[in-house]
Amino acid sequence: xxxxxxxxxxxxxxxxxxxxxxxxxxxxxxxxxxxxxxxxxxxxxxxxxxxxxxxxxxxxxxxxxxxxxxxxxxxxxxxxxxxxxxxxxxxxxxxxxxxxxxxxxxxxxxxxxxxxxxxxxxxxxxxxxxxxxxxxxxxxxxxxxxxxxxxxxxxxxxxxxxxxxxxxxxxxxxxxxxxxxxxxxxxxxxxxxxxxxxxxxxxxxxxxxxxxxxxxxxxxxxxxxxxxxxxxxxxxxxxxxxxxxxxxxxxxxxxxxxxxxxxxxxxxxxxxxxxxxxxxxxxxxxxxxxxxxxxxxxxxxxxxxxxxxxxxxxxxxxxxxxxxxxxxxxxxxxxxxxxxxxxxxxxxxxxxxxxxxxxxxxxxxxxxxxxxxxxxxxxxxxxxxxxxxxxxxxxxxxxxxxxxxxxxxxxxxxxxxxxxxxxxxxxxxxxxxxxxxxxxxxxxxxxxxxxxxxxxxxxxxxxxxxxxxxxxxxxxxxxxxxxxxxxxxxxxxxxxxxxxxxxxxxxxxxxxx
Amino acid sequence: xxxxxxxxxxxxxxxxxxxxxxxxxxxxxxxxxxxxxxxxxxxxxxxxxxxxxxxxxxxxxxxxxxxxxxxxxxxxxxxxxxxxxxxxxxxxxxxxxxxxxxxxxxxxxxxxxxxxxxxxxxxxxxxxxxxxxxxxxxxxxxxxxxxxxxxxxxxxxxxxxxxxxxxxxxxxxxxxxxxxxxxxxxxxxxxxxxxxxxxxxxxxxxxxxxxxxxxxxxxxxxxxxxxxxxxxxxxxxxxxxxxxxxxxxxxxxxxxxxxxxxxxxxxxxxxxxxxxxxxxxxxxxxxxxxxxxxxxxxxxxxxxxxxxxxxxxxxxxxxxxxxxx
Numbered sequence: 001x002x003x004x005x006x007x008x009x010x011x012x013x014x015x016x017x018x019x020x021x022x023x024x025x026x027x028x029x030x031x032x033x034x035x036x037x038x039x040x041x042x043x044x045x046x047x048x049x050x051x052x053x054x055x056x057x058x059x060x061x062x063x064x065x066x067x068x069x070x071x072x073x074x075x076x077x078x079x080x081x082x083x084x085x086x087x088x089x090x091x092x093x094x095x096x097x098x099x100x101x102x103x104x105x106x107x108x109x110x111x112x113x114x115x116x117x118x119x120x121x122x123x124x125x126x127x128x129x130x131x132x133x134x135x136x137x138x139x140x141x142x143x144x145x146x147x148x149x150x151x152x153x154x155x156x157x158x159x160x161x162x163x164x165x166x167x168x169x170x171x172x173x174x175x176x177x178x179x180x181x182x183x184x185x186x187x188x189x190x191x192x193x194x195x196x197x198x199x200x201x202x203x204x205x206x207x208x209x210x211x212x213x214x215x216x217x218x219x220x221x222x223x224x225x226x227x228x229x230x231x232x233x234x235x236x237x238x239x240x241x242x243x244x245x246x247x248x249x250x251x252x253x254x255x256x257x258x259x260x261x262x263x264x265x266x267x268x269x270x271x272x273x274x275x276x277x278x279x280x281x282x283x284x285x286x287x288x289x290x291x292x293x294x295x296x297x298x299x300x301x302x303x304x305x306x307x308x309x310x311x312x313x314x315x316x317x318x319x320x321x322x323x324x325x326x327x328x329x330x331x332x333x334x335x336x337x338x339x340x341x342x343x344x345x346x347x348x349x350x351x352x353x354x355x356x357x358x359x360x361x362x363x364x365x366x367x368x369x370x371x372x373x374x375x376x377x378x379x380x381x382x383x384x385x386x387x388x389x390x391x392x393x394x395x396x397x398x399x400x401x402x403x404x405x406x407x408x409x410x411x412x413x414x415x416x417x418x419x420x421x422x423x424x425x426x427x428x429x430x431x432x433x434x435x436x437x438x439x440x441x442x443x444x445x446x447x448x449x450x451x452x453x454x455x456x457x458x459x460x461x462x463x464x465x466x467x468x469x470x471x472x473x474x475x476x477x478x479x480x481x482x483x484x485x486x487x488x489x490x491x492x493x494x495x496x497x498x499x500x501x502x503x504x505x506x507x508x509x510x511x512x513x
Numbered sequence: 514x515x516x517x518x519x520x521x522x523x524x525x526x527x528x529x530x531x532x533x534x535x536x537x538x539x540x541x542x543x544x545x546x547x548x549x550x551x552x553x554x555x556x557x558x559x560x561x562x563x564x565x566x567x568x569x570x571x572x573x574x575x576x577x578x579x580x581x582x583x584x585x586x587x588x589x590x591x592x593x594x595x596x597x598x599x600x601x602x603x604x605x606x607x608x609x610x611x612x613x614x615x616x617x618x619x620x621x622x623x624x625x626x627x628x629x630x631x632x633x634x635x636x637x638x639x640x641x642x643x644x645x646x647x648x649x650x651x652x653x654x655x656x657x658x659x660x661x662x663x664x665x666x667x668x669x670x671x672x673x674x675x676x677x678x679x680x681x682x683x684x685x686x687x688x689x690x691x692x693x694x695x696x697x698x699x700x701x702x703x704x705x706x707x708x709x710x711x712x713x714x715x716x717x718x719x720x721x722x723x724x725x726x727x728x729x730x731x732x733x734x735x736x737x738x739x740x741x742x743x744x745x746x747x748x749x750x751x752x753x754x755x756x757x758x759x760x761x762x763x764x765x766x767x768x769x770x771x772x773x774x775x776x777x778x779x780x781x782x783x784x785x786x787x788x789x790x791x792x793x794x795x796x797x798x799x800x801x802x803x804x805x806x807x808x809x810x811x812x813x814x815x816x817x818x819x820x821x822x823x824x825x826x827x828x829x830x831x832x833x834x835x836x837x838x
Contacts, residue, residue, distance in 0.1 A: 055710070055835070076712035091707040093700050095821050103693075104700050105711030112693040139821050 004067030006031050006192040012061035021047040025218040027211045034193045036203040039213035045196045049163045053085035054078035084154025085163040090146050094139040102153045124155050128185045144175040163194045180206050200229045212236055245446050245471040250283030255317050256458035257427055262312030264298055272298045273482045285459040287473030289498050295482035296462045300429050304344045305332045316340055343425035345417055347432045353416045356405035360386045389418035410441035428452050431462040466495045516666050518788050524741050526780030528733035530678045532758025533772045534685055535730030542722040543702040543828040547613025549730050550755020551620020552594045556731020557738045558624040559590030561746045564647035565631050579650040591731025595724035603719045606832040625748040641747035648744025674736045682769040702826030705833035760808040766823045779804045
């Protein structure tokens with residue numbers, strides 16, 4: 001007898017106000033099967049899965065589990081049907097231990113006894129090959145450990161259907177392969193797994209079937225065996241995207257920013273940057289590659305005037321005056337008053353880059369509020385600027401007066417990058433500008449950076465995707481444990497070469513940190 | 514002298530213990546109820562209202578009813594205060610600080626209004642109401658206390674509400690750490706989104722802990738009038754004990770069991786100026802600052818320790834919106 005599918009969605013529709021997040025989505029997952037849900041940012045993948053997890057309730061449509069129609073009104077109902085979702089932002093209580101987090105919300109018979117629970121949890125860990133200290137507090141854990149706790153949590157609840165929302169976004173390649181092994185073990189055990197992702201290589205590696213969403217609309221499902229990158233990309237974006245990033249050669253480069261021997265210790269006294277030297281030139285994109293947390297963030301923030309260095313200097317070669325000015329220990333305001341146009345797109349977009357609760361126009365004024373002589377804030381120019389950015393960069397927003405927190409990740413980034421570029425920078429620093437962005441938005445960001453480069457701006461690009469770094473940048477600085485392990489010519493390098501430099505000077509055990 | 518000091522310190526501390534235990538229970542759900550001072554006022558005056566009418570109308574006072582009626586009135590009054598706060602902050606997501614401060618102002622005004630009304634009803638010339646008979650019932654202490662000498666004086670000479678305060682503090686402490694429901698409540702205060710995703714009914718936990726917390730805090734007001742003040746209600750007599758209770762929450766780093774000792778310490782610090790001979794008025798006032806100064810010192814110390822377990826519940830003071838992305 002043919003088994004009923006573990007999950008079947010029929011014509012699911014969900015709207016938020018006037019925004020349609022999901023429209024007539026239908027898909028099925030069988031037992032012992034891994035389904036990828038692929039889609040650009042804001043295509044409604046997470047919203048769809050949240051309806052299975054009981055966070056949202058669909059406006060229309062039916063959900064069937066093992067062939068029976070169900071109504072999922074709350075996370076509790078969702079558990080009752082054996083669904084467990086691992087959210088992108090972990091739902092863990094920081095001051096609780098792993099065990100406490102795992103037993104939270106479970107209605108077990110018998111006395112509340114953490115030690116007994118820990119034993120039962122240990123069994124699950126052994127069965128699937130998880131390695132974790134169950135008594136460790138969450139706030140002491142690494143991202144990968146937290147994710148492990150999340151997965152154990154849903155397994156402990158007896159979930160047969162696991163939903164993972166972009167699980168690899170925060171993992172190193174090594175951790176990703178560990179996760180995939182666990183997923184294969186679970187599949188063998190007859191569990192159904194849905195993985196949300198926009199990394200094509202992972203889709204091809206791990207899943208049996210792929211369902212594609214585009215702008216909330218269900219495009220189709222194909223077997224992974226029949227798919228390749230170009231087919232999937234086409235389904236995802238609706239048109240074939242040119243995978244080649246353009247790169248122009250600029251003549252007459254001059255040294256713009258000269259980083260000399262800088263070192264930085266953080267508040268705990270740990271050395272983060274150690275004698276870093278490099279030069280960023282005008283008319284080039286200088287890539288910075290490295291394992292996450294190798295000091296990239298601190299490096300950019302030091303240049304932007306947000307951190308105090310313990311030694312070294314940051315020299316700005318002013319093309320107009322021909323003088324070299326030291327930016328070390330200057331505040332962002334002082335740097336601006338020196339007439340140096342330095343733009344910075346930080347990785348923390350809504351924390352450091354934009355104010356989430358303010359609308360697009362007010363976020364524009366953050367850069368210009370010092371201008372003008374009146375006591376009132378000049379509103380006309382920022383309004384024009386906001387509208388210009390919305391139009392040019394195709395920002396999807398109801399209006400310029402919408403708080404940026406309501407926008408999706410890609411659109412937030414467009415607003416931020418747009419604002420920084422419109423300041424006509426001489427030096428433009430961007431950190432992970434395409435993180436969490438879909439392919440189309442990513443390419444738009446790349447072309448904006450190229451445009452700046454052609455204008456003679458010195459662009460510093462911190463990235464994580466080596467393919468992008470190699471195709472986009474002119475030179476790549478590789479940073480490892482806060483030290484420069486090499487500077488390579490992007491036109492004549494390989495991923496392997498950079499990979500080796502990234503891990504140089506790092507012992508094997510500190511790699512996990 | 515020392516025994517008397519300890520006794521007075523305990524009696525001073527018990528209203529604070531009620532207040533802080535109630536506030537801790539509330540704060541563990543992520544709600545900072547700055548209305549505790551008002552809640553304690555209401556808890557006190559409602560007990561007084563109940564006791565007043567019973568004393569006025571009953572021909573023969575039954576000591577059981579004389580305790581039960583004020584107790585129930587106090588519970589109803591504080592529960593309504595808690596419900597108002599919960600409705601505003603949990604359901605309507607109003608700002609917790611503003612709501613709490615408004616509730617304090619309201620509670621104090623409510624207490625003074627009805628206090629004044631009762632004073633008028635009683636037709637006496639003094640600006641206070643005295644419920645000496647009711648107070649006597651409340652103050653019944655353990656019969657064997659007198660026979661145990663100093664030990665009896667220090668440990669067993671108090672009225673039943675004092676022991677209730679300690680029992681509640683211990684029970685609440687055990688509830689937090691030893692029960693499944695306590696784990697859920699702490700999760701709600703730390704990270705409501707997580708608790709919600711884990712299937713915990715966040716609103717219900719908040720409501721229950723706010724209302725129960727208010728009732729417990731209200732007992733502090735009742736104890737103050739019936740025991741400490743010997744049944745005498747005078748307007749504004751309760752003073753700023755409500756704020757002291759909130760300070761005690763910080764001092765006890767959100768642990769009711771620490772609060773038991775903290776309350777006695779605070780009680781002692783609050784009255785120590787009476788026991789040091791030769792203090793001038795000015796110096797006395799300086800000594801009254803002691804509990805607050807100690808709280809600040811504790812705050813500095815726990816900030817320096819940077820231990821996450823000593824920090825307030827992570828979502829304290831924040832409203833929880835489920836549908837927000």
